[in-house]
Amino acid sequence: MRRALLAAVLLLAGCGSAPSEPAAFVDPPPSAAASSPAVPPSAAESLAPVTVPATLKFSGRTLDGAAFDATTLAGKPTILWFWAPWCATCASEAQSIRDLQDEYGSRLNFLGIAGMGGNKDMHQFVKDLEVGNVTHLDDQAGRIWKKFKITEQSLYVVLDRTGRVVTTGYLDDLQLTSQVKSLVA
Numbered sequence: 001m002r003r004a005l006l007a008a009v010l011l012l013a014g015c016g017s018a019p020s021e022p023a024a025f026v027d028p029p030p031s032a033a034a035s036s037p038a039v040p041p042s043a044a045e046s047l048a049p050v051t052v053p054a055t056l057k058f059s060g061r062t063l064d065g066a067a068f069d070a071t072t073l074a075g076k077p078t079i080l081w082f083w084a085p086w087c088a089t090c091a092s093e094a095q096s097i098r099d100l101q102d103e104y105g106s107r108l109n110f111l112g113i114a115g116m117g118g119n120k121d122m123h124q125f126v127k128d129l130e131v132g133n134v135t136h137l138d139d140q141a142g143r144i145w146k147k148f149k150i151t152e153q154s155l156y157v158v159l160d161r162t163g164r165v166v167t168t169g170y171l172d173d174l175q176l177t178s179q180v181k182s183l184v185a
């Protein structure tokens with residue numbers, strides 16, 4: 001009954017039909033403007049334009065070949081994980097990466113950057129170690145590795161929300177978790 005009533009009201013109001021004249025913007029009466037809630041600071045921050053730092057000015061291809069632009073990561077802390085598909089240390093880190101992505105992924109970015117191996121092996125690594133919840137780039141050519149001066153696998157580059165490098169190097173699970181918690185605090 002309520003749906004039928006709502007549909008009738010919308011039909012009578014002309015909802016869904018094209019207006020005969022362009023709508024003009026009308027300022028709300030002063031009393032309505034005064035009673036409107038203020039935009040919360042967190043929402044206001046998200047509306048501000050995001051400056052893309054030089055650290056995030058790179059692009060690549062995902063393991064599936066889709067174009068990826070790292071500028072889309074700007075505005076949030078970001079953890080770049082440099083890994084190789086044959087690396088035992090990288091494999092041991094996968095569960096922490098997966099768990100941290102699940103817990104903190106809405107507040108920071110994780111990006112896996114695979115190198116020193118073939119695409120098929122990279123896919124198998126992601127599948128076997130269940131880290132498909134993270135975006136991974138295929139950097140067989142080492143272009144992104146070179147940008148960050150990475151010379152060996154299983155290293156992290158930790159960026160704060162402004163794109164400033166906070167840490168570069170190996171982090172064990174506890175150190176990585178500590179870095180993540182400090183970034184989202």
